[in-house]
Amino acid sequence: MTRFLARRLLNYVVLLGLASFLTFTLTSMTFSPLDSLLERNPRPPQAVIDAKAAELNLDKPIPVRYGDWVAGAVRGDFGTTVGGQPVTDELWRRIGVSLRLVIIGSIVGTFLGVVAGAWGAVRQYRLSDRVITTLALLTLSAPTFVIANLLILAALNVNSFLGLQVFEYTGETSSDAVGGGWNQFVDRLQHLVLPTFTLALGAIAGFSRYQRNAMLDVLSQDFIRTARAKGLTRRRALFKHGLRTALIPMATLFAYGVGGLFTGAVFVEKIFGWHGIGEWFVQGIGSQDTNIVVAITVFTGVTVLLAGLLSDVLYAALDPRVRVS
Amino acid sequence: MTVSAPQEFVSRRTLVWRRFLRNRAAVLSLFVLAALFIGCYALPPLLPYSHTDLDYYALQQPPSTTHWFGTNALGQDLLAQTLRGMQKSMLIGVCVAFLSTAIAATVGAVAGYFGAWRSAALMWIVDLLLVVPSFLLIAIVTPRTRESGTILWLILLLSAFSWMISARIVRGMTMSLREREFVTAARYMGVSNRRIIVRHILPNVASILIIDTALNVGLAVLAETSLSFLGFGVQPPDVSLGTLIADGTRSVTTFPWVFLFPAGVLVLIVFCANLVGDGLRDALDPGVRPARRKRNSHR
Numbered sequence: 001m002t003r004f005l006a007r008r009l010l011n012y013v014v015l016l017g018l019a020s021f022l023t024f025t026l027t028s029m030t031f032s033p034l035d036s037l038l039e040r041n042p043r044p045p046q047a048v049i050d051a052k053a054a055e056l057n058l059d060k061p062i063p064v065r066y067g068d069w070v071a072g073a074v075r076g077d078f079g080t081t082v083g084g085q086p087v088t089d090e091l092w093r094r095i096g097v098s099l100r101l102v103i104i105g106s107i108v109g110t111f112l113g114v115v116a117g118a119w120g121a122v123r124q125y126r127l128s129d130r131v132i133t134t135l136a137l138l139t140l141s142a143p144t145f146v147i148a149n150l151l152i153l154a155a156l157n158v159n160s161f162l163g164l165q166v167f168e169y170t171g172e173t174s175s176d177a178v179g180g181g182w183n184q185f186v187d188r189l190q191h192l193v194l195p196t197f198t199l200a201l202g203a204i205a206g207f208s209r210y211q212r213n214a215m216l217d218v219l220s221q222d223f224i225r226t227a228r229a230k231g232l233t234r235r236r237a238l239f240k241h242g243l244r245t246a247l248i249p250m251a252t253l254f255a256y257g258v259g260g261l262f263t264g265a266v267f268v269e270k271i272f273g274w275h276g277i278g279e280w281f282v283q284g285i286g287s288q289d290t291n292i293v294v295a296i297t298v299f300t301g302v303t304v305l306l307a308g309l310l311s312d313v314l315y316a317a318l319d320p321r322v323r324v325s
Numbered sequence: 326m327t328v329s330a331p332q333e334f335v336s337r338r339t340l341v342w343r344r345f346l347r348n349r350a351a352v353l354s355l356f357v358l359a360a361l362f363i364g365c366y367a368l369p370p371l372l373p374y375s376h377t378d379l380d381y382y383a384l385q386q387p388p389s390t391t392h393w394f395g396t397n398a399l400g401q402d403l404l405a406q407t408l409r410g411m412q413k414s415m416l417i418g419v420c421v422a423f424l425s426t427a428i429a430a431t432v433g434a435v436a437g438y439f440g441a442w443r444s445a446a447l448m449w450i451v452d453l454l455l456v457v458p459s460f461l462l463i464a465i466v467t468p469r470t471r472e473s474g475t476i477l478w479l480i481l482l483l484s485a486f487s488w489m490i491s492a493r494i495v496r497g498m499t500m501s502l503r504e505r506e507f508v509t510a511a512r513y514m515g516v517s518n519r520r521i522i523v524r525h526i527l528p529n530v531a532s533i534l535i536i537d538t539a540l541n542v543g544l545a546v547l548a549e550t551s552l553s554f555l556g557f558g559v560q561p562p563d564v565s566l567g568t569l570i571a572d573g574t575r576s577v578t579t580f581p582w583v584f585l586f587p588a589g590v591l592v593l594i595v596f597c598a599n600l601v602g603d604g605l606r607d608a609l610d611p612g613v614r615p616a617r618r619k620r621n622s623h624r
Contacts, residue, residue, distance in 0.1 A: 011452075019457045026462060030469050137603070141596035143547050145554050145570060146588045149577045156578055263460050266555070271574065282555055285464055293461065300458050 008312060012305040016298065020073075021066060023297040024290065028062045031288035033082045056082065069294065078298075079291040087291050090280070095299065097172065098265055098276035105196040106261050109203025114250065116204060117211025118243050121219060132208060139205035144267040148198045152271075155194055169194050170273045195272045199264050203257065210253055214246040221245075244318065251314040258307035262300050344608035351604020354597035361594060365411035374402035376409040376564065385580055394586040397572060407587050410566040413559055414546050415594065417480055421545035424484035426491065426538045430530070433495025434522050438503055444496070451489045459486035460548075464557035475560050483548055491537045498530045532609035539602035543595040550591055566591045 033056060037049055057065050072079055078087040116136070120129040139147070155167035168174065168190045218224065219242055227237040266278030277296055284292030346352055373391075374380065380392070380400040388395040394403035436447040463482045470478045502508060502525075511521050527534075546566075552558030553567025554574075561568065566587050573584025 012456075015453055015456045018453055022457060023461065023465075027465055030465060137599055138592070138596055141543065141547075141599055142588075142592045143551055143554070145551070145574065146592060149570075149574055149584055149588065152577060153581060259458075263551075266460075267551070270555070281461065281464075285468070285557070293465065297458055297461055300461075301456055304456060 005309070005312065008309065012308070016301045016305060019301050020070075020294055020298050024066050024069060024294050025062055027290040027293050028065060031290055033288045033290070034058070035288060036082070055084075069291075073298070078295040081292055082287055082289045087295050091277075091295050091299065094275065094277045094280050097274055098262070098269070098278065100172075100192075101195055101268065101274055101276060102199065102261055102265055104192070105199030106203060106258070108196070109200035110207055110250075110254065110257070112200070113204040113207025114211045114247070117208035117213075118215045118238075118246065120208065120212045121215030121246075122238060124216065129212075133212070136205040136208045139201055140209070144198060144202060144264045145271060147201055148195070148268060148271045151194050151198055166190065167194055172274055191272075195268045195274065198268050198272075199261065202264055203261070206257065206260075207250065207253070211246065211250060214249050215242065218242050218246040248315065248318045251311045251318060254314070255304070255308040255311035259300070259304045262303065341608045345604055348604040348607060350600050351607075354600035354604070358594070358597045358601065361411065361590075361597075362415055365408045365415065369405060369408050372402070372405050372408075374405045376401065376405040377562070378402065378405070385576075385583075387580075387582055395580075395582045397583050398576070403569075403583065403586055406564055406569055407566070407590055410564045410569045410587060411590060411594070413476065413563065413565040414549055414567070414591070417476065417483070417549045417565075418542045418546035418594075418598070420480045421483045421487065421549075422538050422541035424480065425488040425541055425545070426534055428484060429488040429491035429495055429537065430527060430534055432488065433492040434499050434526050434530070436492070437496040437499025438518065438522055438526060440500070440503075448493070448496070451492055454486060454489050460552075462486070463552060464555065467552065467557050468560065470560075475558075475563075479549060479552070479558060483545055487541065487544065487548070491533075491541075494533060494537075495530055498533065499526055502526055502529055536602060536606045536609060539598065539605050543598035543602065546591070546595055546598070 034049060034053060037044055037052060053059060057068065060068075069079060076088060078091060080086055081090075116132050120132045123129045142150075152169050155169060159166055168187075172188070172191055173184070174187055174191075219238075224237055224242055227241045228234065232241075262278070265276060266281060268274070269276045269278040270282060277299065280292060281296045284296065369375065378401065380396060380402065382400075383389075383392055383396045384400045385398050386392060386396045392402050392404065394407060396402055397406070432447050432451075436444040463479075463486065466482060467475060467478055508521060508525055511525055516524075549558055550565060550567030550570065553565040554571045556568075556571070558567055559565035569587035570584060570591065573581075573587060577584045
């Protein structure tokens with residue numbers, strides 16, 4: 001197991017290095033970070049532009065620049081933005097914001113999705129199953145930015161109906177949230193509900209579909225009938241023998257899901273005005289900033305790989321066959 | 326599979342087609358999709374407004390008899406704009422679906438059939454592309470392409486990043502097909518590898534490829550509109566459903582129709598594409614799910 005994980009990890013590190021190299025080369029070739037200076041009117045003197053170019057190492061060839069970047073990145077220093085601020089500090093701050101957004105949504109989404117899918121499989125072709133399946137497909141057909149806006153519209157109606165500002169849909173906190181810890185907490189909660197729900201909905205829909213299929217496969221297997229035949233209650237046979245087996249493929253899906261979650265977070269952050277990684281990425285491309293974009297690539301790469309590793313471990317925990325061999 | 330009258334020979338194609346027709350939701354979706362596709366190309370010439378015309382007497386107006394979908398802040402007719410957006414989004418969706426499935430079939434079949442170093446190298450590329458944040462890379466490149474080429478670039482880039490998982494599936498299926506007798510027989514008869522792949526392997530994975538293409542249409546439309554929503558896809562002055570929804574988002578709480586119409590059309594397209602994909606899956610491999618309404622027949 002340890003050997004297996006170590007080999008996996010090494011493979012991941014190599015992939016991560018290549019991913020960062022590709023992104024770095026591509027951004028360095030396509031971005032022209034001096035545009036913000038050149039397009040200024042009146043145009044700044046040439047000396048200023050040259051100084052900026054030298055500061056950003058634009059005079060060196062790209063492989064050398066990548067070498068410099070790696071030397072810094074290994075020590076945890078991701079360089080500076082075009083504006084001159086250190087990338088690393090901002091990266092950590094924004095990771096915090098994004099994680100606050102993503103973690104609850106993904107946990108709630110995975111859990112509810114698995115429950116909905118398993119329930120639908122047990123009640124196959126009944127009304128409840130049909131409703132869940134159709135709603136899941138409809139949700140999967142709607143991109144995150146449509147769901148987010150529909151939720152905002154719905155929340156607006158609820159707010160105006162109740163005459164109270166129950167749901168907030170801009171930012172992480174209100175600037176006027178004063179008072180004790182309780183008020184702060186409620187204020188954060190009000191801001192958290194809609195974005196979290198937006199992310200969770202997509203996850204619920206995706207997981208429920210796969211879980212339903214996996215559960216259906218398992219339910220038609222012989223060992224469920226055997227379990228029932230030896231006198232287990234229906235509930236016990238379904239949960240202990242059925243659901244546990246049907247969860248195994250979900251472990252792999254979870255790893256792919258994490259990548260999608262961060263893409264979803266880009267839209268949620270943009271629409272709800274959270275200053276997280278996703279929003280920064282859009283800004284980074286707008287300001288043609290190589291260091292920001294590559295730092296975000298590394299971050300998303302690391303999260304996807306960690307999720308992959310986690311799903312390997314989960315797989316081993318759920319599937320005894322992996323542990324034995 | 327029960328064919329009640331053995332004297333009547335039914336080809337697999339007919340069987341599949343019959344099973345598909347029995348699925349009312351899928352058939353209806355196929356009709357809706359076809360109508361939308363034809364409509365978005367046929368309708369614009371018949372409208373009094375083109376998508377670029379500005380009606381200064383109707384700025385930010387809700388839906389009315391002259392402007393069925395209402396107008397935006399510039400006085401552009403939203404129906405004409407939505408149709409124009411549909412043209413781009415659906416064209417990109419269909420092209421990407423076919424292209425990415427073609428790549429998946431080629432890579433998967435080659436890797437699975439030859440195995441050894443080809444398989445290792447190709448699967449390593451698959452791993453790499455899965456790790457590289459494809460969304461980021463496409464977003465970096467497209468805003469820098471020139472107007473006319475943007476759509477083509479989008480199609481190429483989106484296809485280049487959406488074939489990996491299907492390729493893995495095709496590889497797995499090919500690996501088991503390679504061991505089957507008819508492939509061995511063909512090999513001993515001296516049939517070339519290329520011909521074996523084209524004539525014997527690919528037809529046997531065709532069902533998965535068809536399903537994959539149908540489901541990829543929805544995914545590709547979603548990917549394109551997502552990029553366009555952020556400003557990294559179709560570039561102004563051209564419009565796609567994504568850029569229209571992005572415009573609508575700014576005024577969603579005050580002028581909701583600017584958002585609701587393009588968003589509704591987008592969800593309808595993707596929903597229908599998914600239903601058709603599901604219908605094809607049920608028709609092509611009925612073994613996955615037990616026969617319909619099994620429960621009812623017992624009552």
